[in-house]
Amino acid sequence: MSWFASIPVGLVCVAWLLVPGLLVTYPIGLRGIAAWAVAPIVTVAITASFAVVAGKAGISWSVGAVVMACAAVAIVIGGGAFLLRRRVRAREPDPRRLTLAALLGLVVAAILGAIAFARGAGEPESISQTFDGVFHYNAVASILDSGNASSLTLGSLGSPGIPPAFYPGAWHDLVSLVVLSGVASVPVATNLMAATVALVLWPLSCLLLARQIFGRSPAALAVTGVVSIGFGAYPWGLLSFGVLWPNLLGMSLAPASLGAVLSLFGVAREDAIGRGRAWLLLPVILVALALGHPNVLFSVAALSIFPVGTMLLRRAWRRPWRGLAEIAGAVAVLLLGWWWAATTPALATVRTMPWPPVTTPGHAAGEVLSNAAPGYDPLWVLSALVLVGVVYCLWRSGWRWLVGGQVLSAALYVVSAGVNKPSTYKFTGYWYNDSHRLAAMIPITAVPLTVAALLLLVALVRRVLPRAQEVLVASILGAILLAVTGGLYVRSHISILAGHYTKAAGEPGNRLFDARERAFFARIQHELPAGAKVAGNPWNGSVLLWALYDRPVLIPNLVIATTPDQDYLSAHLIDAAADPRVCEIANRLGVGYLVVTDNLFWPGSPETAKYPGLADPGNRPGFRLVDADGPDKLYQLTACGR
Incomplete structure (x- = not known):
């Protein structure tokens, strides 16, 4: 099969990821970027939850059963929204120029990403020659054979005599639906789903976070999609290392989930979700991340510390004594949650996963500064923009929390890559003490920091050329960025992906088969x-x-x-x-x-x-x-x- 012939498979992947969620996000009043970026979260929550329910009820996993479940949820949500239409109004749609700016960035990101993915993977039928890939391929095969897609039993792969074991199954559920749709084999469905998650879901998710941080800024949204695929650690790292496809899916939902957190605590600028809807979405997000990959829950929770802290400090400024009490309560909840996670037997296997240090702490810090973590090519231009963004956001009071999130992600990576011993497991154990998974956290905040730097450059250009349109200037800067980085480091991304696809296929000892x-x-x-x-x-x-x-x-x-x-x-x-x-x-x-x-x-x-x-x-x-x-x-x- 050629990549051109696989386009229908990609469209089926997009449909399965977006359509079930859109049937919910629009009825509850979300519009534009918010509706489309939240839709995959809802889709993952519905499909993976139904898989668990169907497994318990003895309902065979099939396209028809999932369609009926999604339709039932949409009808219930739609009916409730209709009854409450006078009390809960839809969000005001963003201006068309804002949507068009975002779409422009998405298209460019998809084209550049598709080129890198196709050249790195080789062909749609290519196999990821990796240790974890064996489990993920055969987990889909197990679902297809058994008709049971429940995360509660997936870990045993249906082997007779082995007790059922939990494994987050959202990824495998979605891939199996593509196969059951009759358009692809397991390898083709896997590759196209991975490409869709990395090149559509992740940029969409980053767009919502940018929309929540920078408000209705066409310039910000025009460059966000493109910038989102520039970093090696994510999405390219998780497309290759492991291979960690469930983690890839979960991490693609993280920026949008963080965007909902900004709504929840009143930190969003020109909020596109609303606090009431954010509370409604909170349990959906928790389910989606838990069944997508639980360590993403810890990523979002860790990064949420800073916007929550921003909200609490603002309240303390207005009402000091009440604010201090709220801060003390929040710190107590945080420490209690941390103590539970650090001691519960439920996370013991994950928390104590042994990984030796792969470098020195100083070298790991250098990798963070050059965006080379974990061990990839340094991205000097993007790194410079991230540093400019850090300085700019420290100057802007509403964006300072981004710097805190970046520092936290960087510190966790340095500890896991450069130290990693039992005494540090209490900090990095929730990500298997794995530097690759922690490196993938860094772009969640690095993308908006880069966007902030580009907005600063746009502002400086418009001081010199006050008649220049904001979107035009941003687009020109984006084009310059693409030119000086070779299409946002396409060669580097191809190399990362090829390491476990085309290159590994020719290396005896590192390949499953030739x-x-x-x-x-x-x-x-x-x-x-x-x-x-x-x-x-x-x-x-x-x-x-x-x-x-x-x-x-x-x-x-x-x-x-x-x-x-x-x-x-x-x-x-x-x-x-x-x-x-x-x-x-x-x-x-x-x-x-x-x-x-x-x-x-x-x-x-x-x-x-x-x-x-x-x-x-x-x-x-x-x-x-x-x-x-x-x-x-x-x-x-x-x-x-x-």
Whole structure:
């Protein structure tokens, strides 16, 4: 499939992400940028919540069921809004020139981002050659096979005998809906959904935050979309590292969620949401972020400290004693929440995830200043603009909280990248102590800081040329920015993405499979009966037969918990002709085939050696060679009468 031919898949992704939410945001009175940027939050909350309810109720996951659920929510919300139409009026629409300015920036961002994504990924069917990618691909396959998309059970990937485990499933729910819509395979749906989240949702979300900070400023909105895709740490970092697609989805909702927080506490300028609607949206945001990826909840909560503090200081200035009491109460709530998060067993596994320091604290601080975190190319022009924005926002009282948020994100990154030891887990543990996830927080405030710097330049130009239109000046400055940064560092973004797509595919040891193996897997899918389970060392790429070709595998992930039955076959399957227990387990699990290859992902890992029973049986009795291409072989298990 060509990228041009994949455009309909992209449109389906956009529809699934926006339409369910728009059916709610417009009836509750949101308009323009606010309606469109909040819509994905509502969509994620509705679809992921319905997945949980459907799983409990035994309702099979399908396009029809989700459409009915979304329609029901829209009807209820719409009916309530109609009854309250006299008491709750719609927000005043933004001027058309404001919307057009925002749209201009979005289009430019989408084009530049699409070029980088297409060249970095290679082709729509490309596989992310990453450790976490295996789980995410097969999680979608599990949903498609089982009809259960609930986050409460997704963590076990439907493996028989493994207790259901929680994993935030919003990403996998949405990708599965694209596949069920009949327009794409799992890899294509995954790639196009990732591109849509990074190049449509993230810029939209940043636009709402900019709208809440800078008000009805056409200049600000004209450049926000473009600036939003310039930083390597996000979205490009989470498109590549891990790969962390659920985190990518959750983080794309963070700026819009923070924009709602500004409404909630009266810090927004020319508020596009309203305090009442912000309170109404608060539980929706909490659900969306929790089921998108919970660590984004901590990101939004941490950044919210500063606008909330701004509101409390303003109140204290007007009413000192009452204000001081409110500040004391807020500090107590903050410390209590922090104590709970730092001690609760529910977060113990996440909080104590061991990551060694990857650099020194000084070097990590340098990466923040040059926007090279975590270890990418320095972005000198954007970095200079961020620093100008910091100085400018310190001068402007309504924007100072942005500087606090930037400093906090930077400090958390420096601690995770340059220190990272048990004593620091109480600060960085809510992001798995992972410097990549914390680096992705930085652009949430770096984008509006850059926009603030460009607004300062616009103001300076208009002092010299008072008749120059604000949007025109901003557009020219944006064009200059694109020119001097090579399209906002397109080459750097291609390199980041290619590191785990096209480049990794050519590096033995860093790839799940190469082109030869993938061609072999594509061929043997027609030789494997539907429903027949395939055994294979999960570290040799055969683990993705489930996601790629709908052929279930014995062990669907690299380090997921396994059952005694799976462990026994992993150690003894090649002894099937001599060991009756092998056939007993194989028949119970439905294992009828074995795939072997000479390629191993991360061959130096001791995990790859835990499957001696899944090695090439050669001439051992009990196996029949079905197909082969050099070292890649498919055997049928004949010893067990299947």
